[in-house]
Amino acid sequence: MSKPSRAIRGRVLTFNDDPQTAGSAAHEFIEDGLIVIAGGHIAEVGEAPALLAKLPDSVMLDHYPDGLILPGFIDTHIHYPQTQVIASYGAQLLDWLERYALVEEQRFGDPGHAAAVAGFFLDELARNGTTTAAVYCSVHPESAEAFFAESDRRNTRMVAGKVLMDRNAPAALQDTAERGYAQTKALIERWHGKGRQLYAVTPRFAITSSEAQLEAAGVLLREHPDCYMQTHLSENRREIETVRALFPWAENYTSVYDRFGLLGPRSLFGHCIHLEEGERRLLSESGSVAAFCPTSNLFIGSGLFDLAKARDPAFPLRVGLATDVGGGTSYSLLRTLAEAYKVLQLQDQNLPALEAFYAITLGNARALGLEDRIGSLAPGREADVTVLDAKATPAMAHRCERIETLEEELFLLMTLGDDRAISATYIAGERRHVRSGG
CATH class of the missing domain: 3.20.20.140 (Metal-dependent hydrolases)
Incomplete structure (x- = not known):
């Protein structure tokens, strides 16, 4: 794989199976995570401090401190x-x-x-x-x-x-x-x-x-x-x-x-x-x-x-x-x-x-039979990524004051969220959308 060109930092959530059958083992969540991208693919995913320590200075870093990073x-x-x-x-x-x-x-x-x-x-x-x-x-x-x-x-x-x-x-x-x-x-x-x-x-x-x-x-x-x-x-x-x-x-x-x-x-x-x-x-x-x-x-x-x-x-x-x-x-x-x-x-x-x-x-x-290419944040997958903001509107931010778990945050996003909750969208590692003011 080619040299890293970009990294995305924030709270990372991805799935490796269906929660309906696999339960809590179906997802992985990193509170302070980093996705390293090279050649349009995901090169590494892990804890941000450890990966940042070895990341070349030339790599573009996009940081979303409160963002929730998911597959596209x-x-x-x-x-x-x-x-x-x-x-x-x-x-x-x-x-x-x-x-x-x-x-x-x-x-x-x-x-x-x-x-x-x-x-x-x-x-x-x-x-x-x-x-x-x-x-x-x-x-x-x-x-x-x-x-x-x-x-x-x-x-x-x-x-x-x-x-x-x-x-x-x-x-x-x-x-x-x-x-x-x-x-x-x-x-x-x-x-x-x-x-x-x-x-x-x-x-x-x-x-x-x-x-x-x-x-x-x-x-x-x-x-x-x-x-x-x-x-x-x-x-x-x-x-x-x-x-x-x-x-x-x-x-x-x-x-x-x-x-x-x-x-x-x-x-x-x-x-x-x-x-x-x-x-x-x-x-x-x-x-x-x-x-x-x-x-x-x-x-x-x-x-x-x-x-x-x-x-x-x-x-x-x-x-x-x-x-x-x-x-x-x-x-x-x-x-x-x-x-x-x-x-x-x-x-x-x-x-x-x-x-x-x-x-x-x-x-x-x-x-779609494409799980070997898209749909998860894992090394080797194509770097299609969506960054979500659970505080995107005043009503959402107000509700967030009482949210305690990841599941509650996700339910808020799926109940009150819309295009305003999309902070950024990456396609094959390139940022193709960034929310106005984001």
């Missing part, structure tokens, strides 16, 4: 073309798509517009402490090209793909099975594995893809088995009824995707709210991932994700947490945790703070 946050489901329809009023899923999202996405055939929005989107993620995301582009290959180019320029680790849609959408947003296959294949060859970019084959959902297109998506995955697949599943009851009418031969919604080879450990399914037992079995046995999107599910009125059922030992599901902007109402994974907590409370379930922060760091890294 990870989002497993988000739409970058929907940044200007977030907070659109009064519709459930299919109407929301028709009235807002699909209208807005028609603008992304313009490379200049796509590039400008990609820049805003990546800025906004960094401002909220998010360093990796699984991202939907629009149907236009130009939208994916613009997104990957901007992400590559910033050296962010992103998973993204051009949406596939060949029916039940405005004509301006439809490709064909053949054209979608060819455009996706070209984008994979250009971007998958270039720098920190990763590709996801992205049929929007079964309603907007014909059987021929879903078959083409399966072919792409067989040809490129190290790519991801992302789509939507069982978000809304009217959506499920529509899928049943379009695929009368299918036992259930999930079996549509299964028929075309779209399930697997690199497959990400947004929402998964209204699953039948047979669907849980298919997802569980294939190792597929369910993305829990609480702010979107509440805002669009889709329903409540049942985490306890997802953990049923008969058919356990791999679960990621996600913002789902723009149906989701915040880019902040802290705000997303707050809503996840409420969704579970409504079902007599709970979300302890350590489990919550595991979910948006190592947990989501495991959901």
Whole structure:
């Protein structure tokens, strides 16, 4: 590894396992810690006094005396073309798509517009402490090209793909099975594995893809088995009824995707709210991932994700947490945790703070199969880092006067925190965001 170039000092928290199963052994906390960075990777992590004693004078040192330093946050489901329809009023899923999202996405055939929005989107993620995301582009290959180019320029680790849609959408947003296959294949060859970019084959959902297109998506995955697949599943009851009418031969919604080879450990399914037992079995046995999107599910009125059922030992599901902007109402994974907590409370379930922060760091890294690269603060990992401030607002600072434990501080951050609680965000060791006045 190259010589150290930067060090970050403060209170360091990282996870090596899931607190829900591993308890207190799942996390490591250093009250006065130091993260040493070299060549965009973490070189050393430990007690600050000992590491500072051997650190060369040339190393840039960033010190956050009250800061809480965690791995960069990870989002497993988000739409970058929907940044200007977030907070659109009064519709459930299919109407929301028709009235807002699909209208807005028609603008992304313009490379200049796509590039400008990609820049805003990546800025906004960094401002909220998010360093990796699984991202939907629009149907236009130009939208994916613009997104990957901007992400590559910033050296962010992103998973993204051009949406596939060949029916039940405005004509301006439809490709064909053949054209979608060819455009996706070209984008994979250009971007998958270039720098920190990763590709996801992205049929929007079964309603907007014909059987021929879903078959083409399966072919792409067989040809490129190290790519991801992302789509939507069982978000809304009217959506499920529509899928049943379009695929009368299918036992259930999930079996549509299964028929075309779209399930697997690199497959990400947004929402998964209204699953039948047979669907849980298919997802569980294939190792597929369910993305829990609480702010979107509440805002669009889709329903409540049942985490306890997802953990049923008969058919356990791999679960990621996600913002789902723009149906989701915040880019902040802290705000997303707050809503996840409420969704579970409504079902007599709970979300302890350590489990919550595991979910948006190592947990989501495991959901993406990237835990060997991101999601924890350990030597050899990519140096994506988020620094939090539990006293970011007067109300938070006031509450902190009564906080005695790390768990209480984390719960405060996930309940009252938002972008203002992000002191700084580092991507591959470079500080890409610092809070104004921070």
